[in-house]
Amino acid sequence: MSKRIAVDPITRIEGHLRIEAQIEGGKITNAWSSSTAFRGIEAILKGRDPRDAHHFTQRFCGVCTTVHSMASIRAVEDALKIQIPDNARLIRNLIMGIQNVQDHVIHFYHLHALDWVDIVSALSADPAKTSQLAQSISDWPKSSTTYFKAVQGRIQAFVNTGRLGPFQNAYWGHSAYRLPAEANLMAVAHYLEALEWQKEVIKIHAILGSKNPHPQTFLVGGMAIPVDPDSQNALNADKIAYIGKLLKQARLFVEQVYIPDLLAVASFYKDWAAIGGGVGNYLSYGDFPMDNSGSVSSLYFPRGIIMGKDLANLMTVDESKITEYVTNSWYSYAGGDNKGLHPYDGETTPNYNGPKPPYEFLDTNGKYSWVKSPRYNDQPMEVGPLARILVAYVGGNPDVKGVVDFVLGKLGVGAGALFSTLGRTAARGVDALIMARKNEVWLQQLADNMGRGIYETFNKEKWDPATWPKEARGFGFHEAPRGALGHWIRIENQKIANYQAVVPSTWNAGPRDPKGQLGPYESALVGTPIADEQKPLEILRTIHSFDPCLACAVHVLDGQGTEIIRIKAL
Amino acid sequence: MSILVLGLGNALMNDDAVGVRAIEELRLRFAFSAEVQLVDGGTLGLDLLPFLEGVERLLIIDAIDMGGAPGDLFRLEGDEVPRAFASKLSVHQMGVQDLLAVAELQGHVPRELVVHGVQPASIEMEMQLSPAVTTAMEPLLAGIVAELERWGVRRQQAA
Numbered sequence: 001m002s003k004r005i006a007v008d009p010i011t012r013i014e015g016h017l018r019i020e021a022q023i024e025g026g027k028i029t030n031a032w033s034s035s036t037a038f039r040g041i042e043a044i045l046k047g048r049d050p051r052d053a054h055h056f057t058q059r060f061c062g063v064c065t066t067v068h069s070m071a072s073i074r075a076v077e078d079a080l081k082i083q084i085p086d087n088a089r090l091i092r093n094l095i096m097g098i099q100n101v102q103d104h105v106i107h108f109y110h111l112h113a114l115d116w117v118d119i120v121s122a123l124s125a126d127p128a129k130t131s132q133l134a135q136s137i138s139d140w141p142k143s144s145t146t147y148f149k150a151v152q153g154r155i156q157a158f159v160n161t162g163r164l165g166p167f168q169n170a171y172w173g174h175s176a177y178r179l180p181a182e183a184n185l186m187a188v189a190h191y192l193e194a195l196e197w198q199k200e201v202i203k204i205h206a207i208l209g210s211k212n213p214h215p216q217t218f219l220v221g222g223m224a225i226p227v228d229p230d231s232q233n234a235l236n237a238d239k240i241a242y243i244g245k246l247l248k249q250a251r252l253f254v255e256q257v258y259i260p261d262l263l264a265v266a267s268f269y270k271d272w273a274a275i276g277g278g279v280g281n282y283l284s285y286g287d288f289p290m291d292n293s294g295s296v297s298s299l300y301f302p303r304g305i306i307m308g309k310d311l312a313n314l315m316t317v318d319e320s321k322i323t324e325y326v327t328n329s330w331y332s333y334a335g336g337d338n339k340g341l342h343p344y345d346g347e348t349t350p351n352y353n354g355p356k357p358p359y360e361f362l363d364t365n366g367k368y369s370w371v372k373s374p375r376y377n378d379q380p381m382e383v384g385p386l387a388r389i390l391v392a393y394v395g396g397n398p399d400v401k402g403v404v405d406f407v408l409g410k411l412g413v414g415a416g417a418l419f420s421t422l423g424r425t426a427a428r429g430v431d432a433l434i435m436a437r438k439n440e441v442w443l444q445q446l447a448d449n450m451g452r453g454i455y456e457t458f459n460k461e462k463w464d465p466a467t468w469p470k471e472a473r474g475f476g477f478h479e480a481p482r483g484a485l486g487h488w489i490r491i492e493n494q495k496i497a498n499y500q501a502v503v504p505s506t507w508n509a510g511p512r513d514p515k516g517q518l519g520p521y522e523s524a525l526v527g528t529p530i531a532d533e534q535k536p537l538e539i540l541r542t543i544h545s546f547d548p549c550l551a552c553a554v555h556v557l558d559g560q561g562t563e564i565i566r567i568k569a570l
Numbered sequence: 571m572s573i574l575v576l577g578l579g580n581a582l583m584n585d586d587a588v589g590v591r592a593i594e595e596l597r598l599r600f601a602f603s604a605e606v607q608l609v610d611g612g613t614l615g616l617d618l619l620p621f622l623e624g625v626e627r628l629l630i631i632d633a634i635d636m637g638g639a640p641g642d643l644f645r646l647e648g649d650e651v652p653r654a655f656a657s658k659l660s661v662h663q664m665g666v667q668d669l670l671a672v673a674e675l676q677g678h679v680p681r682e683l684v685v686h687g688v689q690p691a692s693i694e695m696e697m698q699l700s701p702a703v704t705t706a707m708e709p710l711l712a713g714i715v716a717e718l719e720r721w722g723v724r725r726q727q728a729a
Contacts, residue, residue: 044696044697056582059580059581059582059612060582065612106616110616154677155675158674158675161674192676195619195672195676198616198619199619199620199623202617
């Protein structure tokens with residue numbers, strides 16, 4: 001018998017994603033990814049000053065404020081051919097680098113871990129055995145019996161309040177949870193420590209961004225933060241030393257807590273290295289320039305494409321091959337819905353013809369999502385840390401190669417294991433470790449520049465719109481924590497004529513295209529075993545492994561009710 | 571004593587931004603005594619946790635659908651607060667309710683928690699508040715100022 005189920009909403013943060021899945025014989029045979037709310041953010045930008053665009057794009061999303069500033073500023077700088085000073089490059093690398101580290105840690109502990117870790121089971125753990133376990137996998141100092149006993153007490157007190165917040169709708173006690181109680185307790189302890197850790201780490205954004213949340217120092221042409229060793233108000237030697245301390249703290253947590261936990265949890269779920277692979281095509285825009293030439297070869301994480309899981313054939317990215325389809329999305333294109341549009345010519349005209357809520361199931365034969373379907377050369381592409389790490393792994397980044405081989409070796413699996421739900425989750429940890437280490441190098445380079453009397457952070461050559469051509473267009477790429485982010489801008493008569501953002505979750509969460517090719521989420525779900533149709537924990541594991549964040553892909557109009565799942569036998 | 575006034579909402583989504591706009595107005599008009607911190611929280615979730623640490627009194631300003639007429643004002647306190655946010659699956663999904671739950675797990679629970687909410691007329695991609703919510707801004711601010719006064723906060727008109 002075949003059953004159709006719907007999981008709605010599926011994101012633990014930001015936005016609203018719905019998955020419908022067909023289940024037969026305990027396995028998913030077909031899947032549809034939909035976002036059920038509209039967005040049209042780009043329309044707000046038309047007619048505005050391009051230099052202001054980042055103030056608006058920063059508010060696309062509450063979680064990833066810096067990333068949309070970065071992509072926007074790069075798009076304008078690309079259009080106007082502006083080269084930024086070396087210090088601005090380093091400060092941007094640091095802001096983005098620490099964003100990746102923080103985001104990945106928060107994703108692992110606070111959004112994804114609940115798919116693998118049973119919090120309630122932690123209550124029955126033996127604190128002494130937990131201490132032994134923790135000490136066997138890491139030198140992290142917080143690992144005594146007393147410590148874990150205290151954490152257990154806090155969980156008990158919390159559970160007693162009955163107000164479980166983010167833990168409310170989890171599937172505690174599900175048979176697919178496989179960790180021993182002690183590993184669960186250790187993970188919950190680190191869940192709490194990660195919150196404390198994050199509080200320190202984001203101080204770096206407060207310094208380099210002048211303000212957190214919502215950093216203020218991004219600027220077309222550089223960064224609006226002065227570098228001067230002798231000024232109290234500038235980025236001076238004291239502040240650099242302080243950031244250095246925070247970066248070290250960030251790195252130690254990744255090295256001694258995140259990575260050991262990731263390996264420990266993964267060792268219990270190795271079957272997930274063969275589940276959730278998906279489209280097998282990977283796109284990374286590359287990022288973190290090592291000099292300010294603006295060239296693709298200067299990127300620390302290389303730009304590239306892998307098709308059909310073929311690691312022997314790394315291909316270059318041709319930006320003109322990116323298009324977005326709306327055949328299955330609730331939009332209309334003036335020239336017909338079956339033709340893909342490049343983002344420079346992108347249109348965002350809503351055309352909702354779906355059912356009126358509340359409804360049981362979407363009509364997935366027609367339009368069924370507010371997310372468009374981006375394609376590269378007409379192929380669906382997965383983006384995110386896995387794509388970034390795979391491209392760097394075969395693209396000659398020795399740091400990435402070293403860490404990936406270490407992780408694969410520890411788990412006793414080959415590179416093929418990366419094409420999976422577990423691979424996605426592991427790649428995020430690898431990315432965090434690489435970034436955490438690299439940040440310290442960039443800070444040192446910034447200090448060296450300062451030592452040599454290089455203070456410049458802003459190139460004002462093209463600040464005055466009178467210096468701009470009548471028409472210009474450009475794109476800004478950024479490898480955000482969730483993957484390939486692109487903003488495209490067309491400038492006419494000093495104003496924004498068109499603006500489109502293609503965000504990572506659009507690449508991953510988009511619906512089918514005119515050829516009927518499944519999007520990455522949809523494809524990754526096919527073949528996934530489901531132990532209990534009433535509690536499809538396995539769907540959450542694969543979808544959360546992508547780190548979905550749809551606030552910028554769509555917006556939620558309202559939300560009545562908290563019903564999470566609907567099931568119907570067909 | 572530490573007081574946090576936290577405005578929430580997506581600045582690009584007209585009435586959803588009422589909390590953010592109220593913080594801007596408060597900043598423009600008044601200088602509060604040092605124990606008060608005004609924060610534009612945008613739509614950030616767990617990133618706001620550090621701001622809750624050491625806070626004894628928390629005042630949240632946000633658009634809430636309470637089934638009233640557009641521009642209606644609501645004041646909620648204590649246990650009413652998590653309930654009011656329970657069904658709010660907006661961009662604040664990992665928002666107020668979860669934030670408070672995690673703060674509780676961490677042991678940072680404000681002694682007093684008050685929400686000043688406004689019934690939105692529309693939540694659309696627009697920079698302007700709707701007319702109904704624009705009209706509600708003055709009484710909303712007056713309510714917040716009165717709340718802070720009750721908490722013993724001193725203030726001056728900004729120059």
